[in-house]
Amino acid sequence: MQNRFIRGTFFLTAATLISKVLGFIxxxxxxxxxxxQGFALYGYAYGPYTILLSISTIGLPLAVSKFVAKYNELGNYRAGLTLLKYGICLMILSGGISFVLxxxxxxxxxEAVVGANESSGNKVEDVQSVIxxxxxxxxxxxxxxxxxxxFQGSQSMGPSAMSTVIEQVVRIAxxxxGAYLIIHVFEGTVANAVGAAVFAAFAGGAAAFCVLLFSFIKRRGVIKRQRDESPDNENLPIFSIIKELIGYAIPFVITGLAIPVYQNIDIFTIxxxxxxxxxxxxxxxxxxxVMRMSLILVMVPLSLATAFGMSLIPEITSSFTRGKAKEVNSQISQSMLIMMFFTLPAGxxxxxxxxxxxxxxxxxGNSPELGGFILQWYAPAAIVLALFTLTAAIMQGIDQQKQLIAGIAIGVLVKILLNLTLVGSLEVAGPIIATYLGFSVSILFNVYRIKKGVGFKMAPFLHSLREVALLVIVMGLAVWGVKALVELWLPASFGDFYGSVIISIISIIAGLLVYLGGGVRIRSVRNLFISIKNDSFSA
Incomplete structure (x- = not known):
């Protein structure tokens, strides 16, 4: 069970990270x-699309994961299949309504984006077309x-991981x-190229759906046998299923909106x-x-925590439903350790x-001095945001949804108040410090509720983390030393941009070598990865 949990977490995390990196590159x-100008046109399409996508799904995918994990553990595999059937119908309906809207x-x-009479930028007709x-x-x-x-609720992370990567690869290809052919082969306009680019979201989604459908058809014999042989094959009323599902979905929506809310507080107050x-x-x-641009870089390591949360919820829900507090504690400790192993050095x-x-x-040409200063302050936020994302996932796995919402609300209030008070004294660093403290309040609240809910003990986790923290210090000193040496050695003739590229690449490689080389010597981390390896070969 534990090896399967670690392997599933590893696969889904790797797939999400690959997807995020490809989406960045x-x-x-x-x-x-x-x-x-073409990239701006591309962004005009994705802004309203992202909002309507969030509304149309209303947090149901993760809620389905939690629901399926719960009822599978109770021995009612029929409930998950019933939910899948009606859930797809519901999503086709809500997606169709959102499409029409x-x-x-x-x-x-x-017209609202570029103005009806604006002629210096993208045309209204082009923006309308890409939307x-x-x-x-x-x-x-x-x-x-x-x-x-x-699939995630059934603790089968392979199809989800594969579909995530396939979706991104097909979309980017x-x-x-499409953009290259339209511009350089068919001699089309930039607007036409961007139109093809935004339609790629449909192509990627279709490819991912085919991967998931193929996996379901391939496993239907096992799924049917589980349903027929399950000890509790009760047919739940569909209204009861929907009511429970919505109860799970609302906290997922609020949790998913936490980071965008913090971003919008800055956007509208700074x-x-x-x-x-x-x-x-x-x-x-x-x-x-520049703060928003810096956050793009911070979000790359944060994708690890997002993947951990996705894989963690069904596993913890399953163990919690069976009353296995010791197993829940072990899953929490392992997940937090692996997450910190990756996000701490990244930040x-x-x-x-x-x-x-x-x-x-x-x-x-994009304010490198200011950008470097802001990113220097903002980068460790990846650690804080990752801890928030992971503790929020744990809270939902142990049925602490209402408490989770309360913790988020308290953190947002702290963020607003500190934004108003810290800018005057700390200037540029003020909003960043406010973000740290707002999320920290929510994290502390979550940890308190987790300890109270499942008796989670921090001491074993902190003991293992001590070794990782020491390794991060060594890695940090190595990166700082290599950076200083390369800066001294680098001729001024390279220029600022190429000098930055060389310094970054050499320093990152040095940091990776030191960190990964030292990581294999940490017993707790080595045991986790041995578990992944052994379980992969035995699967």
């Missing part, structure tokens, strides 16, 4: 093909997500190949706060923009290399 060649509203949204093209994805992505939730502190509006907008290393990494990714 493709921006560079795509922007080179369509230019900054976005398609019909496209002209009005386009309508991306809306087709709403007809398939919600239903595909329900399938993922079913469609984007890059300009006014910095202007009040003596900055010009232009300077305030630059700070606002610290990114902070040390903030200036060269920022210049390497965003170029030397």
């Amino acid at each position: 493709y921006i560079i060649p795509f922007t080179a093909l369509v230019g900054t 976005l398609y019909v509203l496209a002209p009005y949204l386009a 309508r093209l991306v809306s087709f994805a709403l007809m398939i992505i919600p239903a595909m997500s329900i399938f993922r939730g079913y 469609f984007i890059l190949v 300009n006014e706060l910095f202007v009040s502190a003596g900055y010009t509006l232009g300077e305030a907008e630059t700070i606002n923009s 610290i290393g990114l902070s040390i290399l903030a200036k060269p990494v920022y210049a390497m990714i965003f170029g030397t």
Whole structure:
């Protein structure tokens, strides 16, 4: 059981990380093909699409995962299959409604974005076209997500992991190949190329759905046997299923909105706060923009915690339903240790290399000094955000949904109050510190409720973490030393951009070698990865 849990977590985490990294890398060649104006047009389509996708799914995929895990553990496999059938129908309906809504509203949204009389940028007709093209994805992505939730709830992470990677690979291939062919072969417009790029969301979703459907058909014999032989094959009323599912879904929606809410607090308060502190509006907008760009880099290691949460919820729900408090405690400790093993060095290393990494990714023309300073402060937030995401997943796994919402609300209130008070004294670092403290309050609240709910003991976890923390310090010193040496050795003729690329790559490689080399010597970490390896070969 424990080996399967670790392996499932590892596979889903690896798949999510690969997907996030691919989604980050493709921006560079795509922007080179369509230019900054084309990339802006691409963003106009994805803004309303993302909102309607969240509304159409209303947190159901993770709620399905929790529901299926619970009833499978109770011996009622029929309940999960019933939910899958009605859930897909519900998602097709809600996705269809969202598609129609976005398609019909496209002209009005386009006008709101660029203005009816604006002629210096993208045309209203082009914005309307790309919004309508991306809306087709709403007809398939919600239903595909329900399938993922079913597999994760059945503690079968392979299909979810595979579909995640396939979706991203197909989407990116469609984007890059489509844009290249339209511009360089068919001599089409940038707007047409962006139209093909946004339609890639539908292509990727369709590919992922096919992978999940194939996996379901391949396993239908086992699934049917589980259903027929399950000790409790009670047919639950569909209204009872929906009521329970919505009860699970609401906290998932609120938890998923936590990080965007923090972002929007900054977006809508920073300009006014910095202007009040003596900055010009232009300077305030630059700070606002650079903070959002820095957060893009912070979100890459955070994807690890997101994947951990997705795989952790059904496992903990299963153990909690059986009353196995010791097993729940072990799963929590293992998950937190693996997560910290990856996110702790990522956050610290990114902070040390903030200036060269920022210049390497965003170029030397996008406020590299300010960007390096902000990223240096913001990078360790990956650790705090990861802890929040993981503890939130644990809270939902042990039926502490109401308490979780309360903890999030308290943290958001702290963030708002500190934003208002810290900018005057700490200036640029003020909103970042407010984010740290807001999420820290929520994390402490979550840990308190987890300890109370399952008797979780921090001492064994902190003992194992001590070794990882020591290794991170050694790695940090190595990265800092290599960075300083390369800066001394590097000729000025390389320029700021190429110098930043060389410094970043050499320092990152040195950090990886030191960290991974030392990691295999930590007994607790080595045991976890031996478990993954042994279970993979025995599966």
